[in-house]
Amino acid sequence: MPISWFKGRKTNSISGAAFRRYFRLMMPLFIILSIYYLVAKFDLAIMKGTLSKVKHKSFLQFVLDCMIGVWFMNTDICGPTWTLAIELFASYWIFLVSFVVIQYRGRYWIYFLIFCFLYIPRITDAYHYTNYGFQISYSAPKSRKFDLAIRENMPTFIWGILFCDLEHDKSIRRLDSLRNLEWYFKIPINASLFILFIFYGSVDTDRAGDKHPDLE
Secondary structure, rough: OOHHHHHHHHHHHHHHHHHHHHHHHHHHHHHHHHHHHHHOOOOOOOOOOHHHHHHHOHHHHHHHHHHHHHOOOOOOHHHHHHHHHHHHHHHHHHHHHHHHHHHOOOOHHHHHHHHHHHHHHHHHHHHOOOOOOOOOOOOOOOOHOOOOOOOOHHHHHHHHHHHHHOOOOOOOOOOHHOOOOOOOHHHHHHHHHHHHHHHHHOOOOOHHHOHHHHOO
């Protein structure tokens, strides 16, 4: 999150962050995945089937996976690396949105329109009014996982921009009005948010997505 941009409004905080983003994610990932590669090549895993997709790879293939493949959601080496593809591509959207919206006085209307653009097709798809392919399924074909993951997680990053903007607005710190509430107001608010998160986390999106015709 380009906090320095919201604090100082210096364009080099955006351009520099955008330039460094890939390397800041790739270099530690390369080191971590190298450990997986060595374990696979020296057959150090306890179970024979562990890292079976890595054992046949040459070093050049491994390098290509780390530098390119992972960022397009190739999970041959390590499954959880799918999150990094989303983080990289969403980062550039974060930089772009952060740079543009802050130039306008009515930027919170821009945030509103962005959320409408991201959420309306998800709602209309959920009620089968449209068929834009926004229903998410973890059992979707591999060729669609990257697209589905970007669609699913992009709103989260936009929410992050909004809260960062609210927190570092030079004219008024709107979030302070919540911080300064009395405790008897904070308890029902936090309880409501906790209940909301519990209900949201219990939604079985995989089952709902499996019923979508595009994923059958």
